[in-house]
């Protein structure tokens with residue numbers, strides 16, 4: 532008989548309610564009201580509803596579910612970036628909710644490191660400086676921290692790039708830096724919130740493979756969040772599926788496929804239609820170049836040339852999205868002494884961060900340029916290419 536695997540992380544009856552009138556929400560919850568009913572009656576969002584699960588040491592646990600189902604909130608409650616409303620998080624038999632501020636910071640650095648979708652790299656430091664940062668703030672001497680950081684840079688396949696600035700790297704490479712940075716502290720566990728969602732499908736597959744090989748080599752425990760059932764099945768030793776704040780089913784890919792708990796799980800597994808699961812924010816990328824409305828045509832031209840693009844997104848000083856300037860028009864502006872403002876193409880399609888891919892498909896099909904993703908105030912948040920939209924429906 533193999534010895535029973537060690538449980539590294541235990542989440543017990545976790546709840547997270549957002550809003551003021553939480554007692555009323557709890558009363559309704561007891562009566563069996565669902566998330567939307569509770570929100571309607573009390574204004575409280577039940578982000579996490581009685582979630583319990585265990586993660587064994589050395590395993591990858593994947594949380595999957597529709598947008599808004601509570602995945603990020605769970606991961607943020609584990610390292611107390613969000614304070615749980617009730618319930619407990621036990622890590623190596625230690626109650627994380629009871630740690631002091633100082634112990635908590637140490638926990639985040641050395642026990643459970645977080646890797647984000649948007650990389651969170653520091654642009655004023657090179658790759659090495661970013662990867663070594665965690666050791667630096669812990670007071671590790673330069674030579675030692677750079678040695679350790681280089682080991683991790685090699686591990687993620689970025690040797691030779693250590694003195695580059697993150698902004699000169701591709702999305703996939705930046706995420707490798709993010710992973711190397713998390714690994715440098717040698718944490719017991721990696722908390723990864725949709726780390727690969729912004730990458731294009733091929734790079735994404737590479738990164739999944741890379742993560743698996745790193746995990747096998749270093750025997751790390753990983754809690755990984757995704758929208759993508761293929762990614763979940765590829766990476767997860769164990770998979771938990773969330774809906775409306777609840778953890779509906781936990782099991783291996785095999786168990787879930789052969790014995791789905793309900794129709795939601797079944798739909799999730801068989802549904803090839805990712806366009807009903809992904810939103811614009813999950814596939815958007817940062818535009819490689821931006822031009823300000825107040826820029827002169829010479830500057831606009833040099834920005835485009837430097838970035839090797841034939842058109843660029845134009846914003847005003849408040850990041851409000853204005854339109855697109857083509858290279859052709861920028862050249863025209865310079866030779867005819869016209870302003871950028873007069874040549875910006877303004878009828879460019881925009882979408883919101885939370886728009887479903889299925890709903891933006893028609894726009895993506897007819898647009899000349901990648902769709903601009905804007906927030907409520909019209910500020911540019913990212914762009915979505917036609918290819919990104921198409922690849923999420925295959």
Ligand SMILES: Nc1ncnc2c1ncn2[C@@H]1O[C@H](COP(=O)(O)OP(=O)(O)OP(=O)(O)O)[C@@H](O)[C@H]1O
Nearest residue numbers: 549576577578596597598599600601602603604605
């Ligand atoms: N700071 C907050 N204040 C109020 N409500 C919040 C807050 N953060 C999240 N929520 C709500 O809690 C619920 C769960 O959100 P969460 O971000 O955990 O979902 P998710 O599964 O990670 O979604 P996504 O796939 O879009 O990242 C949602 O209904 C969301 O609107």
Ligand SMILES: [Mg+2]
Nearest residue numbers: 602603604724
């Ligand atoms: Mg999330």
